[in-house]
Amino acid sequence: MAFSKFKVIFGGNRGIWIIIAVLFMYSVLSVYSASVQLPGTNTTQHLFKHVFGLLIGVACIYVIHKIPCKYFRKVSYLLYGLSIILLILTWLFAPEVNGAKRWLIIGPITLQTSDFAKVALIMFLANKLSKKEDEITSIGAFVKTILFPILLTCFLIMPSNLSTALLVFFEAMVLLFFSSINRKYFWGLVGVAMVSGGLLFCVILYGNIEIWRFPTWKARVESWIEGNPNEADQVQVNNARMAVASGGILGRGPGNGHAKVKLANAHCDYIFANIVEETGLVFAAILIWLYIMLFYRAITIVKKINKLEPDSELKPKYKFRQYLVLGLMSMIVIQALSNMAVSTDLMPVTGQTLPFVSYGNSSLLFIGFAIGVILSVSREVDDATAPIAKETEADGDVTIVVDAAASTDNADAASDTTTMENEVSEPEEIIEDNELNIDENERKQI
Template identity: 40%
Template sequence: MNETTDKLFSQIPSVEGMRNQLAYRTRGDKYIWGIVVLLSLVSILVVYSATGSLAYKMYKGNTNVYLFKQVSFTMIGILLIYFLHRINYTLFSRVATVLFMLSVPLLIYTLFFGARINEGSRWIKLPIINMTVQTSDLAKLALFMYISRMLSRKQEVIKDFKKGFLPVVMPVLIICALIMPANLSNALLTGATSLLLMFIGRVSIKHILLTIGVALIPVAFIVSVAVITYDGKQKEETKKTTVAEKAKSFGRFGTWVKRVQDFIYAEKDEVPYQVQQAKIAIANGGVLVGLGPGNSQQRNFLPQAYNDFIYSIIIEEYGLMGGAFMIFIYLVFLFRCIRIFRRCPYAFGAFLALGLSFTLVIQAVANMAVNVNLVPVTGVTLPLVSMGGSSYLFTCCAIGIILSVARNVEQMEGKVEEPVTDHLAPAGETEKPALA
C-alpha cells in the first residue's frame, strides 16, 4: 500500500517542476509575457464594465454576453501568441513577400466591396463564421515583415536612392495609399512607424524628409479646407457650411474635414459629443483610485466606450494613477522590445521586433491622445485592451512574433537547451544592424 501511494505521489509534479515546465514552454521575454497577462486581465475587467449596460439592452438583461466574448478572444489570442512564439522567426522572412502580395488585392477588394461600418469600408465579412475582419491589420503585419526583410538585405546599398530607398519605401506608399481612403489615421500611423523603422535602419535622412514632405501634402490640404470652410455659426444655410457638407460626397473627406474643425475650433464652438463625454469620464476619475472597478457612469453615454474610448473608462474607474500605470506598461513593453533589438545578432529579427513594437506602442499613444483630446478623433483601438475582434487577434500575432525573436535570441545566447539548427538566419543576415 505504501509503495503504491509513493508511486502515485511521485508521479505528481512538484511546484518547482511545474514552474520550470511553464518557463520552458513560455520562452522569450518574461516581462512581455507578464505584460500580455496583465493587459488581458485589465481588458476583461474594463470591457465587462463598459459593456454591461449595452449587453443588458441588447440581450434582454443578460450582461455577461460581452464578458464571455472577451474571455474567448483572450484565450484565442494567448493561444496565437503561444503558437507563433514557438515558430522560428526566420520563417516570417520567407512568407513576408507572399503575405504582402496577398494583402494588396485584399485591401483593394475591401475598398470597393467591403462591409461599410461607421461610414468606412474597412472590413470584409468571412462567410462561415460571420465575422468581420479589418484587412488593414493583416496588411500592416505583412508590411512590417516585408520592409524588415528589405532593410536587412539592403544594408550595403541603403543610402542609394534607387537600389536602397525605393525598394523599401514603395511597399509603404502602396499600403498606406490603399488604407487611406477608408482610414486616414491608420494610414498616417502606419507611415510614421515605417519611417521611424527606416531611420533606425540607416536610410538616408534626406530621403526620409522627402517622404514626409510628400505625405504632408494631403494632410495640409485637409487642414486648409477645414479652416477655409469653417463657419463659426455652423448653420446649414450658410455658404461655407454648405461647402463642407458637399465634401462628404468624396468618400470620407468630409468626415476628415469635420473632425479637424471640431478639434481646432473646440473652444469656440460646441465640443463633439464623444469628446465631451470622454472629458466627463476623465473628470469623474479624479487623481488617485477613481470610482472603482465596474462603477463607471459615462459608459451609458460615451460612444465606443468599450473600444476607441476605453482609456477614458479606465481613468474614470481607476483614476489618473490607473491611466498613468497603463502608459508605464506600454513603455516597459517598448523598452523590452528595444532590448530584444539590441541583442538580436541578425538584422531581420531585430528590425521585425522593433517595427512591430513601434506600431503597437504608437497605436496605444494615439488612442490615449484621442481620449484626452490631444489629437482629433480617430478610429484606433487600445492594443490588447479594447474589446476583442480582428484587431485584437492581429495584435496577438504581432506579440507572438516578437516573442519568437526573443526566444531565438535566448537560444543563441545559450539560455535554453535546444538544437542549434533551430535558429539559422536567412540568407544575407550576418551582422547586427547599427542604430542610426
C-alpha cells in the same frame, strides 16, 4: 523547477508574457464594466465574446512564438501581397457602415483588413531593409524599394480610414528611423511628409470635397479645433474628457463610472476614459507604464541581438530580427498612445482600439500575431546567447554543468593541455637532473 517549466512552455522574454497577462486582466474588467450599460444586451454577452477573443489572441501568441523566425522572413513578401489583395477586396466588396468600408466578411469570419496590412507591411519592410538598405544609393532605388510599398498600403487604407493610413505611414517612418538607411533619404522623406501632411490638412479643412470620407474628416478636424459641442464626435470626446477629469487619483471604483452610459464606444474606442474614471490616475499611469515597458523589452531583445556579433554573411538575418521587433512593438505602442490621446482630446477622433484591452476580436488576433513574432525572435535570441556552462553550488562545492557536446570538447581540450604541459615539463626535469649532477661533481672535487 517551476520557472524552468515556464520557460519551456512559454519561451521568449518572460517580461512580455507577464505584461500581456496584466493587460488581459485590465481588459476583462474594463470591458465588462463598460459594456453592462449597452442597450439590447445582457451583462455578460459582450464579456463572453471578449473572453473568447482574448483566448484566440493567446492561442495566436503561443502558436506563432513557437515558429522559427526564418519562416517569417520567407513569407513576408507573400503576406504583404495578400494584405494588398485583401485591401482591394475590402474596397470593392466590403459592406459600407457609416460611410466606410473597413470589414471584410469571409464566411463566418469578419476581419478588419487594415489590422493585417499593418503587420504585413512591417514584416515586408524589415525584410527589405535587412537585405537592401546598403544597396539603396539613389532616390529611385529608395522610392522603388521602400517608399512605393508604404504609399500603396496607405493609399488603399485611406479612403475609408484616414487615421489608420496616417498611423501606418508614421509607424513605417519609425522603422526607417531605426534602420541604417541613408539619412538624407530618411530626412528628405520626413520633409516631404510634413509638407504633404500640411497640404492635406488644408484641403480637408478648407476644401469642399465630397468624395470618400472628406466631409467626415472635415467635421472631425473642425470639431477638434473649435470644440463644437453639437458635433456627434465632439460629444463623445467631451464625455470622455469628463470621465478622465472626474476620475481623480483613485477613481470612482470599478463599475461605478458614469460616462459609460453616455459613451457609445466605452468598451472599445473610449475604454481608456472609462478606466481612468473608475480606477483613477494611479491605474491609468500603471497602464501607460505597461506599454512603455513593452517597448523597453523590445529594446532589450535588440541589445541581445547586437551582442551576437554575427559575421557579414549572417548580418542580414540578425538585422531582420531587429527591425521586426522594433517595427512591430512600435506599431503596438503608437496605437495605444493614439487611443489615449483621443480620450484626452489631444488629437482628433481616430477609431483606434487600445491594444490587448479594447473589445475587438480582429485587433486581438493580429496584435497577438505581432507579439507572437516578437516572442519568437526573443526565444531564438535567448537560446543563442544562453551560456554553455552553468555554475551551481552543491554542498559548498562548485559543480560545472555542461552539454554533452561541450563536455567532449572540454575533455579533448584538457587532454591537449595535459600533453603540452608534459612536453614542457620534460626538459625542465632534465635540466634539474643535470644541475644535480654538476653539484655532486663540484662537491667531489672539493
